[in-house]
Amino acid sequence: xxxxxxxxxxxxxxxxxxxxxxxxxxxxxxxxxxxxxxxxxxxxxxxxxxxxxxxxxxxxxxxxxxxxxxxxxxxxxxxxxxxxxxxxxxxxxxxxxxxxxxxxxxxxxxxxxxxxxxxxxxxxxxxxxxxxxxxxxxxxxxxxxxxxxxxxxxxxxxxxxxxxxxxxxxxxxxxxxxxxxxxxxxxxxxxxxxxxxxxxxxxxxxxxxxxxxxxxxxxxxxxxxxxxxxxxxxxxxxxxxxxxxxxxxxxxxxxxxxxxxxxxxxxxxxxxxxxxxxxxxxxxxxxxxxxxxxxxxxxxxxxxxxxxxxxxxxxxxxxxxxxxxxxxxxxxxxxxxxxxxxxxxxxxxxxxxxxxxxxxxxxxxxxxxxxxxxxxxxxxxxxxxxxxxxxxxxxxxxxxxxxxxxxxxxxxxxxxxxxxxxxxxxxxxxxxxxxxxxxxxxxxxxxxxxxxxxxxxx
Numbered sequence: 001x002x003x004x005x006x007x008x009x010x011x012x013x014x015x016x017x018x019x020x021x022x023x024x025x026x027x028x029x030x031x032x033x034x035x036x037x038x039x040x041x042x043x044x045x046x047x048x049x050x051x052x053x054x055x056x057x058x059x060x061x062x063x064x065x066x067x068x069x070x071x072x073x074x075x076x077x078x079x080x081x082x083x084x085x086x087x088x089x090x091x092x093x094x095x096x097x098x099x100x101x102x103x104x105x106x107x108x109x110x111x112x113x114x115x116x117x118x119x120x121x122x123x124x125x126x127x128x129x130x131x132x133x134x135x136x137x138x139x140x141x142x143x144x145x146x147x148x149x150x151x152x153x154x155x156x157x158x159x160x161x162x163x164x165x166x167x168x169x170x171x172x173x174x175x176x177x178x179x180x181x182x183x184x185x186x187x188x189x190x191x192x193x194x195x196x197x198x199x200x201x202x203x204x205x206x207x208x209x210x211x212x213x214x215x216x217x218x219x220x221x222x223x224x225x226x227x228x229x230x231x232x233x234x235x236x237x238x239x240x241x242x243x244x245x246x247x248x249x250x251x252x253x254x255x256x257x258x259x260x261x262x263x264x265x266x267x268x269x270x271x272x273x274x275x276x277x278x279x280x281x282x283x284x285x286x287x288x289x290x291x292x293x294x295x296x297x298x299x300x301x302x303x304x305x306x307x308x309x310x311x312x313x314x315x316x317x318x319x320x321x322x323x324x325x326x327x328x329x330x331x332x333x334x335x336x337x338x339x340x341x342x343x344x345x346x347x348x349x350x351x352x353x354x355x356x357x358x359x360x361x362x363x364x365x366x367x368x369x370x371x372x373x374x375x376x377x378x379x380x381x382x383x384x385x386x387x388x389x390x391x392x393x394x395x396x397x398x399x400x401x402x403x404x405x406x407x408x409x410x411x412x413x414x415x416x417x418x419x420x421x422x423x424x425x426x427x428x429x430x431x432x433x434x435x436x437x438x439x440x441x442x443x444x445x446x447x448x449x450x451x452x453x454x455x456x457x458x
Contacts, residue, residue: 030189030395030396031238031239031240031370031371031372031394032183032188032189032190032235032238032239032240033189033190033191033239033240033242033391033394033395034179034183034190034191034192034193034230034239034240034241034242035082035083035142035190035191035192035193035242035244035391036192036193036194036195036226036241036242036243036244037079037082037142037192037193037194037195037243037244037245037246038195038197038198038219038243038244038245038365039075039194039195039196039197039198039199039200039245039246040075040197040198040199040200040202040203040245040246040247040248040249040353041198041199041216041219041245041248041364041365042202042207042248042249042361042363042364042365043065043066043067043248043360043363043364043365044066045198045207045212045216045365046216046220046365048213049213049216049217049220050217050220051216051217051219051220051223052220052224053220053221053223053224053227054220054223054243054365054367056227057223057227057241057243057367057368057369058367058376058378059375059376060369060375060376061241061367061368061369061370061373061374061375061376061377062366062367062368062369062373062374062377062378062379062412063366063367063377063378063379064365064366064367064378064379064380064381064382065378065379065380065381066360066363066364066365066366066381067244067245067363067364067365067366067381067382067383067384067387068357068358068362068363068381068382068383068384069081069246069247069248069357069362069363069364069384070087070088070320070357070383070384070385071088071319071320071321071356071357072088072094072095072283072319072321072333072354073246073247073248073353073354073355073356073357073362074095074096074246074247074281074283074353074354075096075109075143075199075246075247076093076095076096076109076112076113076143076144077091077093077094077095077096078246078247078384079142079143079144079194079246080093080119080123080125080143080144081384081385081388082244082246082384082387082388083125083126083127083142083144083192083388083391084123084124084125084126084388084400084402085385085386085387085388085389085399085400085402085403085404086123086385086388086402086403087320087321087385087403088320088321088324089320089321089322089323089324089327090123090320090324090403091121091122091123092121092122092123092324092326093118093119093121093144094321094324094326094327095277095280095283095285095326096109096112096280097109097112097277097280098111098112098115098118099275099277101274101275101287101328104275106277108162110160110161110162110164111162113143113144113146113159113160114146114147114159115147116147116148119144119147119149120147120148120149120150123400124149124150124400125144125145125149126190126388126391126392126395126397127139127145127149127154127155127190127192128149128150128152128154129392129397129398129399129400130189130190130395130397131152131154131155132152133397133398135189135190135395135397136155136156136186136187136188136189136190137154137155137156137188137189137190137191138154138155138156138157138179138182138186138188138190138191138192139154139156139157139158139191139192140157140158140175140178140179140182140191140192140193140194141158141159141160141175141193141194141195141196142192142193142194143194145157145159145192146158146159155186155188156182156186156188158175158178160194160196164196166195166196166197166199166200167197167200167201167215167218169218169221169222172195172218172222172225173222173225175193176193176222176225176226176229177229179191179193180229180230180233180235183233183235183239184233184234184235189395190391190395195219195222197215197218197219198212198215198216198219198249199249199353201214201215202215202249202351203249203349203350203351203352204349204350204351205350205351206251206252206350206351207248207249207250207251207351207361208251209350212249212351223243226241227241227369237371238371239370239371240368240369240370240371240372240373240394241368241369241370242366242367242368242387242391243365243366243367243368244364244365244366244367244384244387245364245365246364247353247354247357247362247364248353248360248361248362248363248364249351249352249353249361250336250337250351250352250353250355250359250361250362251337251350251351252337252338252339252347252349252350252351252352253337253338254348254350256337256338258304258305258306259338259341259345260304260306260307260334260338260339260340260341261341261345262278262340262341262342262343263341263342263343263344263345265299265300265303265304267299268296268299268300268303270343272288272289272292272295272296273286273287273288273289273292273296274287274288274289274290275287275328276342277328278340278341278342278343279340279341279342279346279347280340280354281339281340281347281349281352281353281354282333282334282335282336282338282339282340282352282354282355283331283332283333283334283340283354284331284332284333284340284342285327285328285330285331285332286300286328286329286330286331286332287328287329287330288329288330293311293329293330296330297309297311297330300330300332304334306334306335306338307332307333307334307335307338307340308332308333308334308335309330309331309332310322310330310331310332311329311330312327312328312329312330312331315331319357320403333354333355333356334355335355336355336356336359336361339352363381364384366382366387368412371414372394372413372414372417373412373413373414373417374411374412374413374414377411377412379409379411379412382408382409383404383408385402385403385404386404386405386406386408386409387404387409388402388404389402389404389405389406389408389409390406390409390410390412392406393406393410393413393417394417
């Protein structure tokens, strides 16, 4: 009898033996996930252009009336919010440009994409989190997807070059073909795919231009090609597709009589400034020289009716932006349509972003279709910070600490996915728990009781 008790005890130990702290997931129901971002796609760009493929996604899946990006409404910060679920002050990628206030180094957008310390500063993006939990991931041109995080790199990645042609439709299709191979032949579970349009065209020609409208039609054709590729690859029933963006775009008042020009402000002098980050759309940062903070602030706070200047500690909390050591003691943003000119008037774009994220022209799109999404559902607007929790739910992984709430976007999912059909954090069991993934508490209790009783039999 003692031998039988020992055998039962060993069997029970084997059932509970997975390594401590390692999640044990329900398998068999997880689908792949493809997150696609079309940079600078304003929420209403489908209203003055025929977009049959994006419209079809709305009929067959989920459409948000619009999505509110994080502030500051720039490319890299907003994209990192999508893959971390954190407001910008919490993930620390506070600008498109790497900068250092001590040595005065400032690097342009493309160079910053490869600066590890700019991205890897405490927050772990979804690629790395998924890989730590047994999945394989990929990033194709997505900002932040080409550096190392806490010693780990994305399984497969591509980084755009500084002279990359954003408009090449033939290359777009080739990139999609590569991503399809990643998902099928390489067995990736999550891929993020980035396109630099219609942002580039919106900057150059303006959001109301015919060129922008033509580019939106190209985007829509690409969505059609992508969905056809998904079908041809046999992934339609096992791939969730999300198409979104980082921010919108608004028209710049280039010929206004009241431009925001620092070099024309009375009583202001750059001699009082230790470090400046101006001439980048409607946002600016200043580090005054020692002892000059109050003087500079008093000069600038009412210098222009279209310019909002704050001390860091007084910046509006609703933006979730200023509470980060990378943000300088003085920061500012301008009213929609106005950009900030520093020592010279050097900004010439016809379209711009970076404004208050509550401005309607900064809102962007969200479409989703796939086996885990409901069909024909239009949802109310939401903040982009919530998308990360949805991504983790779809992949069945435990999210990192973040600022989003799964409950915000959970209604997008089918009843089966919502109720735990997915291998989600709520369905995850850790070793040391009395509940196994399949849920057999009675079996375990019975084995325990049997082992105890048999052990008492002499």
